[in-house]
Amino acid sequence: MGLIHEIDYGTKPGTATRLVHVNIDGQSIAVPEGTSVMRAAMELGTQIPKLCATDMLDSFGSCRLCLVEIEGRAGTPASCTTPVAEGMVVHTQNAKLAKLRRGVMELYISDHPLDCLTCSANGDCELQDAAGAVGLREVRYGYDGENHLDSVKDVSNPYFQFDPAKCIVCSRCVRACEEVQGTFALTIEGSGFNSKVSPGIGESFFDSECVSCGACVQACPTATLMEKSVIEIGQPEHSQVTTCAYCGVGCTFKAEMRGEEVVRMVPYKDGKANHGHSCVKGRFAWGYATHKDRITKPMIRAKITDPWREVSWDEAIAHTAAEFKRIQAKYGTDSIGGITSSRCTNEETFLVQKLVRAGFGNNNVDTCARVCHSPTGYGLKNTFGTSAGTQDFDSVDQADVILVIGANPTDGHPVFASRMKKRLREGAKLIVVDPRRIDLVRTPHVKADYHLPLRPGTNVAVINALAHVIVSEGLVDEAFVRERCDMADFAEWAAFITEEQNSPEAVSALCGVPADLIRKAARLYATGGNGAIYYGLGVTEHSQGSTTVIAIANLAMATGNIGRPGVGVNPLRGQNNVQGSCDMGSFPHEFSGYRHVSDDATRQMFEAVWNVPLSGEPGLRIPNMLDAAVSGTFMGLYIQGEDIVQSDPDTKHITAGLAAMECVVVQDLFLNETANFAHVFLPGSTFLEKDGTFTNAERRIQRVRKVMAPKNGYGDWEVTQLLANALGMHMHYAHPSEIMDEIAQLTPTFAGVSYAALDRLGSIQWPCNEQMPEGTPTMHVGHFVIGKGKFIITDYVATDERTGPRFPLLLTTGRILSQYNVGAQTRRTENKLWHEEDLLEIHPHDAENRGIKNGDWVKLASRAGETTLRAKITDRMALGVVYTTFHHPETQANVITTDFSDWATNCPEYKVTAVQISPSNGPTDWQVKYQHLSGQARRIAVAGAAE
Ligand code: SF4
Ligand code: SF4
Numbered sequence: 017m018g019l020i021h022e023i024d025y026g027t028k029p030g031t032a033t034r035l036v037h038v039n040i041d042g043q044s045i046a047v048p049e050g051t052s053v054m055r056a057a058m059e060l061g062t063q064i065p066k067l068c069a070t071d072m073l074d075s076f077g078s079c080r081l082c083l084v085e086i087e088g089r090a091g092t093p094a095s096c097t098t099p100v101a102e103g104m105v106v107h108t109q110n111a112k113l114a115k116l117r118r119g120v121m122e123l124y125i126s127d128h129p130l131d132c133l134t135c136s137a138n139g140d141c142e143l144q145d146a147a148g149a150v151g152l153r154e155v156r157y158g159y160d161g162e163n164h165l166d167s168v169k170d171v172s173n174p175y176f177q178f179d180p181a182k183c184i185v186c187s188r189c190v191r192a193c194e195e196v197q198g199t200f201a202l203t204i205e206g207s208g209f210n211s212k213v214s215p216g217i218g219e220s221f222f223d224s225e226c227v228s229c230g231a232c233v234q235a236c237p238t239a240t241l242m243e244k245s246v247i248e249i250g251q252p253e254h255s256q257v258t259t260c261a262y263c264g265v266g267c268t269f270k271a272e273m274r275g276e277e278v279v280r281m282v283p284y285k286d287g288k289a290n291h292g293h294s295c296v297k298g299r300f301a302w303g304y305a306t307h308k309d310r311i312t313k314p315m316i317r318a319k320i321t322d323p324w325r326e327v328s329w330d331e332a333i334a335h336t337a338a339e340f341k342r343i344q345a346k347y348g349t350d351s352i353g354g355i356t357s358s359r360c361t362n363e364e365t366f367l368v369q370k371l372v373r374a375g376f377g378n379n380n381v382d383t384c385a386r387v388c389h390s391p392t393g394y395g396l397k398n399t400f401g402t403s404a405g406t407q408d409f410d411s412v413d414q415a416d417v418i419l420v421i422g423a424n425p426t427d428g429h430p431v432f433a434s435r436m437k438k439r440l441r442e443g444a445k446l447i448v449v450d451p452r453r454i455d456l457v458r459t460p461h462v463k464a465d466y467h468l469p470l471r472p473g474t475n476v477a478v479i480n481a482l483a484h485v486i487v488s489e490g491l492v493d494e495a496f497v498r499e500r501c502d503m504a505d506f507a508e509w510a511a512f513i514t515e516e517q518n519s520p521e522a523v524s525a526l527c528g529v530p531a532d533l534i535r536k537a538a539r540l541y542a543t544g545g546n547g548a549i550y551y552g553l554g555v556t557e558h559s560q561g562s563t564t565v566i567a568i569a570n571l572a573m574a575t576g577n578i579g580r581p582g583v584g585v586n587p588l589r590g591q592n593n594v595q596g597s598c599d600m601g602s603f604p605h606e607f608s609g610y611r612h613v614s615d616d617a618t619r620q621m622f623e624a625v626w627n628v629p630l631s632g633e634p635g636l637r638i639p640n641m642l643d644a645a646v647s648g649t650f651m652g653l654y655i656q657g658e659d660i661v662q663s664d665p666d667t668k669h670i671t672a673g674l675a676a677m678e679c680v681v682v683q684d685l686f687l688n689e690t691a692n693f694a695h696v697f698l699p700g701s702t703f704l705e706k707d708g709t710f711t712n713a714e715r716r717i718q719r720v721r722k723v724m725a726p727k728n729g730y731g732d733w734e735v736t737q738l739l740a741n742a743l744g745m746h747m748h749y750a751h752p753s754e755i756m757d758e759i760a761q762l763t764p765t766f767a768g769v770s771y772a773a774l775d776r777l778g779s780i781q782w783p784c785n786e787q788m789p790e791g792t793p794t795m796h797v798g799h800f801v802i803g804k805g806k807f808i809i810t811d812y813v814a815t816d817e818r819t820g821p822r823f824p825l826l827l828t829t830g831r832i833l834s835q836y837n838v839g840a841q842t843r844r845t846e847n848k849l850w851h852e853e854d855l856l857e858i859h860p861h862d863a864e865n866r867g868i869k870n871g872d873w874v875k876l877a878s879r880a881g882e883t884t885l886r887a888k889i890t891d892r893m894a895l896g897v898v899y900t901t902f903h904h905p906e907t908q909a910n911v912i913t914t915d916f917s918d919w920a921t922n923c924p925e926y927k928v929t930a931v932q933i934s935p936s937n938g939p940t941d942w943q944v945k946y947q948h949l950s951g952q953a954r955r956i957a958v959a960g961a962a963e
């Protein structure tokens with residue numbers, strides 16, 4: 017396949033329903049009212065030369081290259097800013113226009129370094145193309161006049177450079193940063209000849225507000241803003257459409273290649289989740305795929321205190337299978353299990369759970385979603401009937417009030433955040449419920465109408481109070497509730513929610529939010545038009561995570577905000593395929609499609625296809641596997657793409673469990689923290705090295721396409737298949753598409769999904785079946801999947817994790833834009849430049865009371881353990897609350913967190929830990945040592961730190 021070239025129509029498509037008929041150069045076309053003349057011409061296949069126009073941006077009309085003549089109108093209007101009109105007759109090519117365009121081009125070219133042959137954009141430059149299109153042959157002004165050719169390059173950004181000598185001041189970059197990204201980092205400084213693009217007076221790109229999303233680089237028609245990888249490697253020569261492997265937004269990219277080397281990842285305009293936008297991770301942070309730390313050979317060792325020994329794949333697989341068989345013979349069928357990965361494809365996840373259920377003969381399979389969004393599955397299934405968000409991302413364009421709870425979209429889900437900010441700039445209202453003043457509360461041209469800075473752990477109380485106001489002030493959408501919901505449940509819930517204990521005045525003292533603020537926010541959400549709720553791990557990672565999800569669902573049902581575009585309950589899923597790993601049956605009690613293993617009809621369906629009897633008993637969850645290991649009944653674990661030592665709570669518990677097992681198998685890209693406790697290491701493959709699908713937060717199933725051979729020799733699905741066969745199963749998939757066919761056969765919500773359908777439609781949002789053959793953008797239209805929506809009572813129960821004299825502050829945790837979860841990938845890219853260490857954010861008064869200054873080392877201690885990190889004093893924090901990220905292993909954030917978890921799903925309570933902070937002289941000896949350790953020494957260090 018060659019390079020995929022996407023057509024640039026110059027301006028955005030018209031959205032009106034009324035069609036307008038125009039004639040362009042003798043050809044007729046009907047286009048929606050409001051379409052530009054330039055776009056209408058492009059749709060006819062007529063290219064009008066352009067420089068400042070591009071279809072990702074609003075038209076601007078500055079370069080004057082796209083001039084046309086319109087019969088009956090004076091002059092030569094710019095086609096990019098002129099909308100079509102009924103009966104309009106347009107001429108795009110004649111001698112007069114050609115002369116005018118050449119004149120414009122002459123001015124640009126006279127102030128341009130004519131180094132086309134050696135320029136990194138040679139062959140991919142719109143200025144070069146435009147010069148050719150207008151037939152420029154000479155520059156009458158010469159090249160000796162005043163010019164910008166000596167301007168200094170800004171190479172401060174690790175991924176792209178800015179070479180002002182090549183800038184034509186078309187403002188596409190400035191507008192991309194404003195309109196697409198919403199960061200407003202760039203301006204045009206000066207005027208006339210002195211105009212120049214600037215990331216802030218005297219600032220470099222790196223030091224500016226720029227968040228390295230790459231939108232300006234993509235928009236730039238010249239080599240002014242250019243990826244350093246293109247400068248170093250050269251222009252790509254073929255490309256493939258694939259899906260980002262970082263977060264649950266699921267951006268589509270063109271992987272542009274030279275041979276087997278990625279030159280750049282370019283966001284794909286046809287991507288339904290991102291519409292051509294990206295963030296710094298997906299756009300630039302793919303270098304980990306070829307990082308020197310990658311392990312590409314299998315390794316085994318008899319004891320975890322032994323050194324690793326490289327072996328062949330055959331030996332590693334045979335050894336693993338023999339060990340698992342030995343363990344089961346000695347300790348019983350239930351003594352082994354597996355953990356699936358939300359980083360791997362649907363097909364890979366499906367195979368791991370199949371291996372466990374059909375090969376191991378038990379249901380001991382769990383997933384890292386256990387530690388993030390398992391409450392979402394529980395809460396939404398019990399209220400609406402489906403364990404997933406209700407909308408597509410496009411829905412936010414029709415939202416009037418956006419309620420963000422426990423999510424930080426500008427850092428965690430940046431491409432969706434840009435979309436949300438655009439809607440907010442258009443006038444939608446915003447309510448933020450978060451202990452921290454996240455960026456959305458006040459960002460360029462966006463300001464939250466209400467910020468409810470609640471105390472961590474009081475989500476249920478605050479949402480109940482919002483519902484209390486809605487019910488007691490008569491703001492319920494009664495028609496919706498009567499028609500769509502179970503009225504008996506509603507009556508019971510309404511009686512509960514109107515109790516005085518749920519009033520804003522009653523909860524204000526415990527949640528720390530003024531009652532008046534809660535009342536105003538409730539009224540706005542209930543009466544402001546389409547109300548859309550977006551939430552994240554700040555909702556789920558609590559002892560009442562499932563209750564909070566249910567409370568959110570109650571709120572949406574009570575106000576009729578379900579079942580149409582612009583509304584809904586939208587969990588912002590963390591990892592790229594966390595939705596998919598749950599859909600694929602990764603939990604110990606559910607087959608794919610969320611069907612309980614005890615359901616005879618479902619089990620029989622799987623038994624018929626897999627040709628083995630299956631257990632109807634739910635298996636062990638991750639924490640229970642580790643408990644069983646310590647008590648001597650669970651001895652073997654296959655972990656695909658998951659670092660439980662670093663990402664799961666209570667490190668001591670994890671390491672004790674792993675250390676007690678006889679065969680821990682880790683399949684990953686790098687020797688992660690968990691691998692320190694492994695007996696077998698099976699090298700993993702990156703998303704660039706395999707075919708498959710990911711499912712994003714919108715339930716959107718998207719293709720992942722192989723662009724290079726796996727460095728380790730196999731895709732992860734092939735490794736699982738090898739292991740399955742070595743254990744005596746008969747697994748013979750020739751391609752992941754065959755696995756998807758089996759998923760579709762066994763999973764009603766995936767019935768219509770196939771690689772052929774995905775290739776045809778681009779992506780599919782499940783459910784996809786006979787009734788919805790092209791998928792379902794909006795869930796619960798007309799009726800809930802469960803039938804009548806169920807209101808469930810949500811008593812607020814304070815977490816057992818309490819502050820007191822010893823631990824008076826509350827710690828909460830989160831992510832930042834440039835890093836991703838435990839940082840295994842992003843720390844191995846230049847993204848590390850933006851976040852070299854995790855910091856502890858502290859309110860100025862809390863810092864002052866403890867004699868702590870900005871940048872000081874502080875000891876952070878909880879009942880569970882202690883660690884040391886540097887302080888960042890900021891009034892973003894509420895008084896009494898501290899915050900840190902967890903991207904660096906030496907921070908050991910999970911040494912601090914407790915083992916409290918969600919009552920329904922065991923999802924750990926990462927977001928509330930009572931702590932004390934005090935000045936410290938520096939990192940602990942352990943932290944210093946840890947940074948310089950590897951392998952066995954790290955294992956000892958991790959275990960030691962946990963004790
Ligand atoms: S990379 Fe993104 S944030 Fe930075 S200047 Fe360009 S558009 Fe703005
Ligand atoms: S940097 Fe590129 S996009 Fe920005 S004004 Fe200059 S030429 Fe246009």
Ligand code: SF4
Pocket residue numbers: 260261262263264265266267290294295296297298299429430431432
């Ligand atoms: S928003 Fe998420 S999916 Fe999109 S590029 Fe960034 S990390 Fe990748």
Ligand code: FES
Pocket residue numbers: 065066067068069076077078079080081082083094095096097
């Ligand atoms: S492309 Fe129309 S004025 Fe620049």
